Amino acid sequence: MSHRPISALHGLILLSLLVLAGCPSPATTKPETGAAAGGPGATLGAGPTAxxxxxxxxxxxxxxxxxxxxxxxxxxxxxxxxxxxEQARTPAASPLKEVYFDFDRYDLRADARETLKQNADWLKANPSARVEIEGHCDERGTNEYNLALGAKRAQAAKDYLVSLGIAANRLSTISYGEEVPVCRDKTEECWQRNRRTRFVILPTRPAS
Amino acid sequence: MIGRVLALFFLCFSLAAHPLQAQVRGLIIGPGAERYPIAVSPLKNQGSGPDGKRFSEGIADTIARDLTLSGWFRVLDRSAYIEDPQRTGITLGSFDFRDWSILGAEALIKGGFTPQGEDLLVELRLFDVYQAKEVVGKRYTGKAKDFRRIAHKFADEIIFQFTGVRGAFDSRFAYVSTGGGRFKEIYVSHLDGSDKMQVTDNRTINLSPAWTPDGRSILYTSYKEGNPSLYVFDLFAGKDTKFSSRGGLGGKWSPDGRLAAVSLEREGNTDIYLLDRSGKTARRLTDDMAIDVSPSWSPDGNRLAFVSNRSGTPQIYILELASGKTRRLTYSGGYNTSPDWSPKGDRIAYTGRYGGRFNIFTIDAQGGNPMLLTSNSGDNEDASWSPDGRFLLFTSNRRGRYQIHIMQANGESQQRLTASGGDDTNPSWSPRSE
Amino acid sequence: MLRVIRDRWTWVGPRSDLEVTVRFGIRENGQIVGLRIIRLSGDPSYDDSVLRAVAKASPLPPPPENYRKEFMDVELTFRPKDLGG
Structure with missing residues (x-):
């Protein structure tokens, strides 16, 4: 990945991100004008007198x-x-929420569908955003099987988003199996947090 | 010697007496928990150079560690040894067996070494203390820095003398370790923990090491280019090659080394393929919407054990390559994964969920007689057979972090091998060294 | 009694078809007397290991009072476990 010079504004954002969630890819993005419409910035929409x-x-x-x-x-x-x-975490303020699964399952629970609908709404409002869906598992079971299980989870989330009208070419998937847990306690509460798909917004132009 | 004379005498006596049947009769199948007591003397420096403690004790220590790991022997504590190995001989008649029988040793290993420049000449002998005779003697020459390999070879020879099958201690194992940090890198080490070598160093996740049958290279899964793919690392040349770019999750080489059975993920679905040595697809073996992973070859190369959740839960299946026919192997329990086919062909080891924990089982390749080898000791996973089919490596978190352990194929004599401070997983026992 | 003897028996060998039978008596105080092999295995080191195991187990726990006579004449057969060779 090449590091390019960054603007002061970018620098400021990056600085705050370092605190929040770790340094993101510094690749420049050029969102289309429509990116703002309907998103959280929609209230800024121009009045007739402007x-x-x-x-x-x-x-x-x-x-x-x-x-x-x-x-x-x-x-x-x-x-x-x-x-x-650094630890890869989805911040609380993320517009794309994580989706959770039962042990050794990759079918979408009702709460997962609800979350995915909200994620789809945001993706519709931000049509330039490309997202990588990460499939994760809890630590129980075999590494290789869990890699395959994580891939199934990521794909299940992707398929549902596509069924809600999101273009498939905006969504890529990757499985991390049980390899990168967010917590390490041997409790059902922790295992549930690890059995998830995570959504990462990618730079518009893929970092080289 | 004395024993034989006594035995013959008693035999004659009992025949002469025409005994009636004894009133109390019993059968003992054993031996019991007590292991075979053996003494491993430090080696005698037969050269003109000074000390040589590195070889004298290093070789004895290595043999002692191997014999202990086998689970059949109890190596007597060196601090109790009476004779000075530098002042006694190493051949029959040049030392006193009573110095060893009094310690309770039933067998004794003695030896000597002669440094010759870069090389080392080593002579090792195994004695039967009670019969006061030599069982076997061997002479080895090698690079002085490889003195441990000489020790491993002789340990394998001792095991051959006792059991009729050569031991497997002159071999190595690959495994995945987090070391002290959060990355997962692949390491290779001798069974006794010596000559540990870090294979990957890319600060990401590296998994599922599998040896080529010649013991030269390791196939593994890595995230080093972002997405999980398969790579081959040549241990001799130190060269790393990408093997498959398409979502490779893991694989194993066929016994003849010409093909690799691998699990490849595409569009979220994982199937098993045969790839040739250049990584090109030779044949697709499974084609369904279920997860199909973790292929393991039968030693004759005609069948594959693998994991599929086509029934709803992960279970072990057997695929016959010629006919393409598949049959289910495991039926008890809702989670059976990570099969490893014994080099003898008769049994398949796997990880099963039992009582909420993960444990190692073996089962007949025909499907009968499942045996639970671990229990009440944390989670136990990823069994890998020794090349002689008499031992298994596995990972266990019975002491907190995951560490590599060894046990006999019947589950006896479970001992810890690694203690890296991190998590050590995915052990893979190498083929025998040449 | 079997357990005590078995625990003192140490042997590692290639053959699992060996069988040796010994005969002995156990005195009131548990002392083993008259130990002898009545059927040889054909492997002297195996025979030896069994004799040593029984000898090392002496004295055994005293036999039950009602069966002292019977325990003066004991016959034990030893078979090895398969080492998986």
Missing amino acids: GAAEKAARERAAREKAEREAKATTGPRTVEALRRG
């Missing part, structure tokens, strides 16, 4: 906010966080 310059400024601000969210709040890809020696 001048062209003001409108442009608002759009820019909204775009930047969307970009910030797109890059920031899901946290980094697990493998990149791992490389940097």
Whole structure:
């Protein structure tokens, strides 16, 4: 991955992210104008009396906010966080929530479908965002089987998002099996937190 | 010698007496928990150079550790030894067996070494203390730095003398370790923990090491390029090659080394394929919507054991390569994974969920007679057979973190091998060294 | 009694078809007397290991009072476990 010079604004965002969720990919993103519409920035929508310059400024601000969210709040890809020696976590403020599974299962529970619907809404509102879906398992069982199980979980989430109208080419999958748990207690509460799919917003142009 | 004379005498006596049937009769099948007491003397320095404690005690220590790991022997504590090995001989008649029988030793290993520049000449002998005779003597020459391998070879020879089958201690094992950190890297080590070598160093996740039949290379799964793929690391050349770019989750080489059976993930679904040595698909073996993973070859290369959840839960299946026919092997329990086919062909070891914990089982390749080998000792997973089919490596968290353990094929004599401070998992026993 | 003897028996060998039978008496105080082999295995080191095991087990726990006479004449057969060779 190449590190490019970053703007002061980016620097500021990056700094806050370091505290929040670890340094994201510094690759520049160029979201389309539509990225802001319908998203959390939609209330900034231009009024009828606004001048062209003001409108442009608002759009820019909204775009930047969307970009910030797109890059920031899901946290980094697990493998990149791992490389940097950080824990890959989905922050509480992430617009894309994690989805949870039962032991040795990859069918979607009712709560999982509900969460995926909300995730789909955000993806519809941010049509430039590309997402990698990570499948994870709890520590119980065999590593290789859990790699396959994690792949099934990620795929189940992807298939459901596609059925809700999200373009398949915006969604990629990866399995981490049981290899990167968020907690290590031997309790059902911890195991449940690990049996999950995690959603990571990727840079628009894939980092090389 | 004395024993034989006595035995013959008593035999004649009992025949002469025409005894009626005894009033109390019993049958003992054993031996019992007590292991065979053996003494391993430090080696005698037969060269002109000074001390040589590194070889004298290093070779004795290595043999002692191997014999202990086998579970059949109890090596007597060296601090109790009476004779000075530097002042006695190593051949019959040049030392006193009573110095050893008084300690309770039933067998004795003595030896000598002669450093010759870079090389080392080593002579080792096994004696029967009660019969006061030599059982076997061997001479080895090798690089001085490889003195431990000489010791492993002689330990294998001792096991041959006692059991009729050569031991498997002149071999290594690969495993995955987190070391002190969060990365999972692959390591290779001798059974006794010596000559530990780190194979991967890419600060990501590396899994499922599997040896080529020549013991030269290791096939493994790595996240080093982002997505899990298969790679081959040549231990001799130190060269790493990408083997399959398509979502490889793990694989095993066929006994003839010409094909690898691998599990490849595509569109979320994992199936088993045969790849040739260049990583090209030779044949697709499973094609269904269930998870199919963890292939393990029968020693004749005609069948594969693998895991599938096609019945709803993960179970072991056997695939016959010629006919393509598949049959289910395991029926008890709702979670049976990670099969490893014994090199003798008769049994398959696997991990099963039993009583909420994971344990090692073996089962006949025909499906009968499942045996639970571990219990009441944490979770036990990832069994890997020794090349002689008499031992198993496995990982267990019975002491907290996962560590590699060894046991006899019937579950006896379970001992810990690693203590890295991190989690040590996925053991894979190498083929015999040449 | 069998347990005590078995625990003192140490032997490692390639053959699982060996069988040796010994005969002995147990005195009131548990002392083993008259130990002898009545059927040889054909492997002297195996025979030896059995004789040593029985000898090392002496004295055994005293036999039950009502069966002292019977325990003056004991016959034990020793078979090895399969080592999985």
